[in-house]
Amino acid sequence: MQRHADSTQAGDGPEAEQDEGPLLAQQTSFRTGLCSARCGLALVLHVSLFMAYALRVGLSIAIVAMTNSSSPHSSAGITPNGSHQGFARGAPVYNWSAETQGIVLSSFFYGYGLTQALGGYCSGRVGGKHVLGSGLLLTSVLTLLVPQAADLGVSFLIGLQGVIFPAQYTLWAKWAPPLERSRLMNIADAGCTFGTFCALLVAGIICQSLGWPFVFYIFGGVGCAWCLCWFLLVYEDPAHHPWISAGEREYIMLSLAHQGSSHGRSLPLVAMAKSLPLWAIAVACFCTDWLFYMLLTSMPTFMSDVLHFDLTENGLLSALPYVGNGLGHILAGLLADFLLARRVFGTAAVRKLFSALGMLLPAVCLVAVPYIGCSSTAAVVLLTLALTIISMTGAGININHIDIAPRYAGFLLGITNTFGIVSGIIAPTAVGLLVSQDPQTGWRNAFFVSAALNLFGLIFYIAFGSGTIQDWAREEAAVQ
Template identity: 70%
Template sequence: SHLALVLHFSLFVVYSLRVNLSIAIVSSVLSPPVDASKFCLLQAPVYDWSAKTQGVILSAFFYGYLFSQLLGGYWSGMFGGKLVLGYGLLATSALTLLTPLAAGLGVAYLIGLQALLGMAEGVIFPAQYTLWAKWAPPLERSRLMNLAEAGCTFGTFVTFPVAGIICQYLGWPYVFYIFGGIGCVWCVFWFLLVYEDPACHPCISAGEKEYIVSSLANQGSSHGRSLPLLAMIKSLPLWAISVAYFCNDWLFYTLLTSMPTYMNDVLHFDIRENGLLSALPYVGNWLGTIVSGLLADFLLSKHMFSTATVRKLFSVLGMMLPAVSLVAMSYVACDYTAAVVFLTLSMTVISMCGAGFNINQIDIAPRYAGFLLGVTNTFGTVSGIIAPTAVGFLTSQDLLTGWRNVFFVSAALNLFGLLFYVTFGSGTIQDWAREDTALQ
């Protein structure tokens, strides 16, 4: 659990660096009707970027992120998760410090920097899974991994108001200097506090070491250079996770990247005034992530259900309910409170997937957990690139019908992904992931 807490804060830092730009871009771009001097006590440079350019800047991150998922998983298997995650975080923090400089040099530099940032950050999640494959006993997996993952939401939730305040009082470049600086300092702690596997940790007791090592005994060691790629491509349980990632991330990224726009355009609601309400969905998600991990492990430890059943049960909760509440949301277009209730419900319940298909890679192939996370996250990232574009396309004509269609498409995709996962998902180690078959 020491590792879970360290990872919780590492992912907190990662996500605070990730959402910086989406907040700072609001202050760094000229908006016609507002007199900037009223808001900013210190004048920071302001750029004249069109909505289209802003879209390109924000999506450049995902292209880099997409590129390094598989590499991150592969490198983690070769060099260990500690090093890959530590250097990924260090690179992300250092590049964040350079953001205001890149913006000053020109928009092309900023787009390039964002792509590099995405590449640096893309190795972090696969590396995290590689560490968990060595540290998390099967019956504690859900709660430990979800405790770590909750750092993402916590980082987002804290950074939104804090970055807003920094923009207002110090100017937007300081958002990058402050959070980038925190990231660099945190890296020092990462390298000091984290050990690659229980065997080389000096502070844990012999009993605990023995418990972790014996519970993971039948999983095989790290994979080194070779990967059974053909067997992976043919593996239906792996396809099941990948399809679920694609469909669920579509809904998640729609909520994440397009919600501010929806609140503004359809609900005519100023996010700055009601910061608390727009933070509610994140608080729900943070709590839901931790609770679902505890619940899943409880069901597994009592041997009530098989691993596959637990993963599918949480996936049903985490994919079906948000789909239903999104469809409901499209019919309460003008009732702001109802919309926030449905949105909070969606973001809270979607966290159940964290104990569902989200961590299923480590059940079916612990030796390749980092690489498989890279594979499935690649599918998720592709939908992160397509979804905002689709939202723009669907809402370009008629706003209300457009947004209704956005919600319908997300809900339909989610239900398809759920069906596919429930049909083909598995909870047992696959033949191709066992040490003896991998050696042939």
């Protein structure tokens, strides 16, 4: 049986009051600042996600220096003593075709998608700390081996990062009080965008001064060193943390006592498949990730082909939205928790409000781009705003999994993230097909399709989204 009352009442029904009332009363019982253990976990996760995305982006930058499609003279696929002008000499340069480069770059997404649900399930069974730490460590080690793999002509796969996001949701289900989830989780998630921004800037400098292999050696080495800090600093739950204060431990455990323990060996897959609140999250994730990945992968091409920016301007302008996106995550989290703590809205209403802002406003920006004429500045401002404002979904659909099923949050995040990855694979292909016919009309249609999908996903989420724990996600239901 599904609960739909709060879908339209924004979590203000009797059940929402039952779930949220005691927690709101407890909110004033224990307050700490940046010195609290849960804030410390948010900062450690921020750095961990920073490293994960730096490792992920490093290949995208280094492959420019690794390849030399204009030099067809190497019989072994390697240009002897070759290097691009402007890059450090001595590093090998490979004659990989555009198709081969695409396979290498896309291999990450295939592995990333395949490990999402598995990572969520394993983190629920053995703990988020070990799954996340192991995934980051193995990714760092594989990054160190990339130069050797390239020499052997191996198409390597850095897909173990797929376990990281589900694992962090499993951790937050044990650490984040309901009225602090938005700020804590969004502080951690901001590490993704800041890591991407820094990697875009640093990786190019490393390629120019030291050579592309050092991108993998430096990023992989730092990642391995950070994993040591991860295993030393992070604890699976407040009960096992040796330095947490008694007051904070009691506050966290009392605020989460209603949600039950982590899931067992079996999962209520049939009930999950029938759950409209879960489908609402999945559909919304697919639609908003379509817009996000479309802009991330196609915006540099749009700036070059339509707005006619040179490579230096293109790189800087393409990186700027990451800063806005990261800051937007943090601000949205703080505002969402403020509204919940002051009882301005219920949980469902807050999630739908921030999802609406993060999906509708970027869609409006995209629709406006084709009608601004020849103003390159206005186009850049609108595209940057779209990527910045979409971060508001971080306080909406992105963390709604923990609201409706905290026991299965990691596994559910893996499922919905897979939907997002599928859209990330399809969206750039769809843009290419549209633009290949007629660039001007194609870009306009690409923006309209993304906006229309976001509007559909938002309507579906507002209609069927929920803010309370579902029947099938309660511990007593699993026992029965």
